Amino acid sequence: MRHRYLGITTAIAVMSTMGLAGCSGTTGSGDVTLKLVAADYGNSPETSSSVYWKKLASEFERTHPGITVDVDVRSWKTVDADVAALVKKGQAPDMAQVGSFADYAEAGKLYSADQVLSVPVQSGFVAQLAAAGKVDQTQYGLPFVASTRLLFYNRKLFDEAGISAPKDWDDIRSDAEALKAEGVPVPFALPLGTEESQAETMMWLLSGGGGYTNSTDDSYSIDSDENVKTFEWLQKNLVGKGLTGPVKPGELDRADAFKQFTEGKVGMLNGHPTLMNSARKAHVDFGMVPMPGKDGDVKSSMGVADWMMAFKQNGHAQQIGEFLDYVYNDKNVMDFVKQYDLLPVTYSANTLMAQDTAHNDLREFQKTLDNAELYPFGKSSWSQVSDEIKKNIGKAVEPGADPRQILTRISKDANTADATEAGK
Structure with missing residues (x-):
């Protein structure tokens, strides 16, 4: 697609x-x-x-x-x-x-x-x-x-840290560092567990100028240079600096991240519309902004x-x-x-x-x-590829891991699955 x-x-x-x-x-x-x-x-x-x-x-x-x-x-x-x-x-x-x-x-x-x-x-x-x-x-x-998705942030925690909503990746990192200095348990929640990590992944890929597929031939390009650089940044600047909380991103599900946000433990995270109602019920004062790109505005959101x-x-x-x-x-x-x-x-x-x-x-x-x-829904391989991402993408941000190697393996398996489905 x-x-x-x-x-x-x-x-x-x-x-x-x-x-x-x-x-x-x-x-x-x-x-x-x-x-x-x-x-x-x-x-x-x-x-x-x-x-x-x-x-x-x-x-x-x-x-x-x-x-x-x-x-x-x-x-x-x-x-x-x-x-x-x-x-x-x-x-x-x-x-x-x-x-x-x-x-x-x-x-x-x-x-x-x-x-x-x-x-x-x-x-x-x-x-x-x-x-x-x-x-x-x-x-x-x-x-x-x-x-669609927006970046949610806890206004109370941001005010206490003296920071404003991020406008680019440098802001995300510096805001998260300021939140950590104020004792916020999870400055930036990065749910790359098995529940919906294909969504969190896509948000970051798009904000880094990449995506799941190649616009030229519609093949999976999960290991593109843009995507690899995105995960290297996450690994070095958020996970490696201890800004994503005590739970490994690969073990953190979206529902748990949302719950922690409503409990006032998370400074910012990507969220969908249903998070608004949960946050209001929990009396969390929150703001929402479009997911920032690496250098500012993004060409496309998820x-x-x-x-x-x-x-x-x-x-x-x-x-x-x-x-x-x-x-x-x-x-x-x-x-x-x-x-x-x-x-x-x-x-x-x-x-x-x-x-x-x-x-x-x-x-x-x-x-x-x-x-x-949108996801590449028109590909009959997408459900299989999505499952592969859910199971393995969290490994790409673990300390000491090689993001390119992991993304290349996922991309290779994705294109194999796509070729198999096309040949049926």
Whole structure:
């Protein structure tokens, strides 16, 4: 997948009058039970995504007699592997809301978007997100929610250290040193553990002028000179100076880093929109700025999309389409993104969010969509490569390690995986 940038601000203005199709009427096609496996965005029984999905399914069933929706919400840590296991056993769900789709599309297991969605719904997706859902020029991945990343910092700790928000890497280092001198346990949290280190890695690669893939031939370029220099800097200037806290970055998960931030133990870290709500509940006074580049502003920041996909196995294209049309109406989209402080994936819902003063903080994340780059979702090898990064990238910043050697091994394995998938 080529580098994709999300120019959403202009697109929202152009598309602001568009409305999404809502409920598409009763099916009249006999009793069908649809199986949906979805990821859990909550962190407690009260905030679990199962509450949202079961309510939505119940409302849908009332207006669509003959269709029952069986919702199975799984942890983000296991949902991709759980769906893969079901597919391998020949028990694919009708729909899955997970983190990747390309390998299933390559294997011919998915309905394309135009096979299940009404035209108004399919055309309502933000164009660049829809493009990121394509494999061989056909859209199989339906964007479900999006987010970008900003650098969060604890204002109280910064004030006590007499420092301001960083504008480049030198500022990050000097701010972290000042925080350490004030006794802050974790001046800069660097979660390169197995939970979501592919995201932390990408943020740093982009801020260093690199990225996961080569824009010329779309091959993985994880060991590019820019990327190696980025990890050498992290190793020398943050980890090597004891500025990332007592836990090794390779053993620190995002959730633990976020928790420490809400406990006032972290000076700064990269975060997504859901961290805002957790920090507010914990009465942490925080600020947010775009992730600084090595020498200042960056050309592109990181954007993330999670995906919905529809499996062919059970042959329920019509019923799947009716349910997904309902899922993507403005009310249901907004109900979900408002609950979890995420960004909508449709033009009309983005317009609603931009017009609602209650979402002023999220507008800062919306602004960064203008120059955001996504993971290489269109590569069927991406899920395998992502797992490889999660398992090994933390080693590249350990004292005494050779970042180039580790990045070269990851990049070589990535391109091997890519060639294998392409040859299937």
